[in-house]
Amino acid sequence: MSFAAVICASHSTTVVPPMAGAGTELRAGLHFAGHSLVEYQARQAAEAGASHVMILVGAVTQPLSRAVDRLTADGIPVMLVRDMVSLVREAPRDRDMMLIADGAIIAQKHITAVSAHPGNVLLAADDSRATAGFERIDGQHRWAGLLRVSPDLLFGTLDMLGDWDLELTLMRAAVQAGGYRIVVPQEDILEGRIALVDSQASADLVAQALLGGQSEAPSTEGGAEHYLLSRIATRIAPMLLRTQVPATQVRIGGIALSAMGVIAVMLAWPLFGMLLMLCGLTTSLTSDRLGQLARRAQDDGWMALMPGLIVLLGVIMLGDEAGARMDGIYLALLLGIVLLAVRWRRTGGIKPWALFTPGSALILLIIVAFLSSVTAGLALGNLCGIGSVAMMVLRRRA
Structure with a gap:
């Protein structure tokens, strides 16, 4: 079953701007792998098979617009969505939706694994000291920043009234619906293959760990x-x-x-x-x-x-x-x-x-x-x- 993807890109970094009046930097705009983090996430979703990608933003900024232009030029259908009303209008009703958390850096193999499993799926990690920064699911697991939900669960959640956080509310809805959990090894957390970054310094550390190893793509040379x-x-x-x-x-x-x-x-x-x-x-x-x-x-x-x-x-x-x-x-x-x-x-x-x-x-x-x-x-x-x-x-x- 095909799926679409939504990337949350509205949270700001934890770094205080050095000068008074300076604009707050978004996690989505952090530099990672040669471009912004949100662009890297969008390319990952497209590589996993997403039919189109929606980026949920609080405000449309110039860096985000440039990222959308680069993605579109490379043939990746992507759009910026500013509120829940627009998301309800643009989200397809005949396919699942993959959600990538704001600031989540996840190895491609885990995104591919979630994309291959239809229905409600959560990427989870064992509750430990290394995963203390992740959102708790229960006494055993924490959410690793990636999930896939069915259209019924998605639109049932979007129809809720009030002010709420999309990614956390969807995660809890998937847990309550008995969603299948893909538990990642602790080594992937410790070695930076799964991380939630909230500053450029942390993004650089993850990049050094993730990009410093062998490429995930197999070599086609001889x-x-x-x-x-x-x-x-x-x-x-x-x-x-x-x-x-x-x-x-x-x-x-x-x-x-x-x-x-x-x-x-x-x-x-x-x-x-x-x-x-x-x-x-x-x-x-x-x-x-x-x-x-x-x-x-x-x-x-x-x-x-x-x-x-x-x-x-x-x-x-x-x-x-x-x-x-x-x-x-x-x-x-x-x-x-x-x-x-x-x-x-x-x-x-x-x-x-x-x-x-x-x-x-x-x-x-x-x-x-x-x-x-x-x-x-x-x-x-x-x-x-x-x-x-x-x-x-x-x-x-x-």
Whole structure:
């Protein structure tokens, strides 16, 4: 059953403005994962399958409006809702509603788990010292800031008269209705995968814990990109994300490094050029990881392929410089096939180690060129490329 999502975004932070007359900052506007917290929450809901997202606000601010514009530009249907009357009018009556609490940071796997369970569902945590800041459900559990309710329960609650808090009232209604509880491990609370933040300092601490680990999205790379370069990129990406460096600029940096590597090869500096091209591929993978951490869709366009395509040009130039022009062309063609197959997920399901990618070719060429010659590296690379393409063809799934 499909569902919509509502994100509460009206509570202010606990930090007192430093100057008299300064505006009160909202929790929803706290910086997290390269953009505001409410934008991160909306992207999480859309990734879990929400048909559209409503943001319940007390007042429409300029940062909130800009967040809605960015989400809409990325194809996520989102709207700002200012009061209960508007929520009753806009909320769909034929599907469940997921609610994300104000200031809640929840790992994507838990949002996916709640979205997969129809009806009344609550994300809960055991009552302990670590969950003292969470709303109590009973003597055993506390609410972890996420729930899903049926249309009957939602509109039955919205029809109530008086001044009341939407998220807490809905939570209590779901508990009274006997809603199913998904209890999260205590490790997720202690390690910051579930948290309620009320200041920029606490949001930064959670970001450091949540984004500093491995990306939740599985790697779609192969060869050296999968086993080596992506691991480096995964460590670099959180640091760049906290400095708000756009992923597009990082991608352009990867293209520039790869192009500089080709120029170095043309100037008869093959080893230095191959190292630069390897750095360009790593930088491009870092751009992919930035998109994953910020819950953005992976860029599968030609710009994402540009660093790899430039590396193929560099391989051809290596063949020209080594007097093995055709070997360079053949290797570039084989690597191009593997590059497209990996990027478009058409590898036939073979293991990542069997994919002879541009990164794998560069590492092989650097090692063989250092021990013997570039010509020998090109010849060995052609054999590896033929074997990789053969495995993709012969083991392709029906």
